[in-house]
Amino acid sequence: MPVRLYLNNVGKSFTMHLQGGTVIPVVKQVEFSVNAGECVVLGGPSGAGKSSILKMIYGNYRCDEGQILVTVGDEIINIAGAEPRRMLSLREATIGYVSQFLRTIPRVSAEDVVAEPLIAQGASEAEGVDTARALLSRLNVPERLWTLPPATFSGGEQQRVNIARGFIAHYPILLLDEPTASLDAANRAVVVRLVEEKKEKGVAMVGILHDQDVREQIADRIIDVTGFAAEAA
């Protein structure tokens, strides 16, 4: 299977200017690749830098060192140092991010929140909303909530709305940031099935999953992030 994503010698640290310029090293020399149709799970304890690696791939953290190469059609793009508009176009068409936290937008209904990424990829509004409803239903979000803005939903409901939003569109690369944390067994099984469907479509995935049984079901490979630990400066 072709390589979709390749991290080459990636390093990251934070300089905390409000704490006297303390430098917090996070990871260094991160190197791995992910093939189409493969799910790679990042392992290691909290604070090992798993989330930082995902955020660098999505571009909301800067990548200080190394390269993050993404295959788009027959082009290879380096995310580290990509122009903002290049990154935005990658996020629209190429890289999706499923997190557990929904950033709610006032007055936008759950089904529209979910449909948005698919519509941005060119689907009609009707097709977007139909697909959104099907996903919300699979994730057991009660139908009476679909037309309401999710700001007042319970934590678990918001999380499932966000999972639907993350899975709805067609991205060749999908990043999973603890999508199953605090879900019940039935909904965990739905997420496992959604991941399997993405694999069948050749999507390359990188995930953080603390849930042992979910991890065993979907991980093709586990990469121990502690191997990339950066020693304190």
Added chain:
Amino acid sequence: MNAFQAEDPLLQVHNVTRYYGDRVGCLDVSFDLWPGEVLAIVGESGSGKTTLLNCLSTRLAPTTGAIEYRMRDGAMRNLYQLTEAERRLLMRTDWGFVHQNAADGLRMNVSAGANVGERLMAIGDRHYGNIRSIADDWLGRVEIESDRIDDDPRSFSGGMRQRLQIARNLVTRPRLVFMDEPTGGLDVSVQARLLDLLRRLVADLGLSVVIVTHDLAVARLLSHRIMVMRHGNVIESGLTDQVLDDPREPYTQLLVSSILQV
């Protein structure tokens, strides 16, 4: 619609500097703005963000530097070399300017309908029935009831005035809109409604926007890209969530860490 694949920038800003006497307004600012892109300029009061906005919108000539704009015919023109007639036409048709205080952007003693219709008349529309129906349509798009069309904005609440100002600006289908703290001074619930409306209109119309705000939540919701200003300088810029999630400069870190969590 893909806003991020246009070939050519709409606005190019080259080394814009504005002094007030020997005091710095803004210093050596350069950037490009592409069609469909929303750029937020953030920073505290006195950081130079409004000076920069006024320079960009030809309301205040820069001391040095150049600003080029792609006219509808595709030609790049230096804004400060336009004739006065060309500049006025640009400001009335292809651009919008949303003021923080709606009274600065509206005519307070004429009706809501006339406020919206005025820009249509300015570009030559003379058919009264036509102008009125377009005005009515735009009032609807900014959620003002049709039966308020003949009322003047003095009888409107702050949030309604701001929505009317937006309709007045967008009726000529501008390509570039400048906004100066458009949600400042409004109640939070009114602010939320206005933000959602702005977000939809900007996306539906594919507008390019330069928005000045001190509210980082507004910047996060509306903008693709952010520029942080301090003491007249752009100290940090980039993708909005990158600057807010991984701020690099000491001042940006201070700004981000000063947000109150609800």
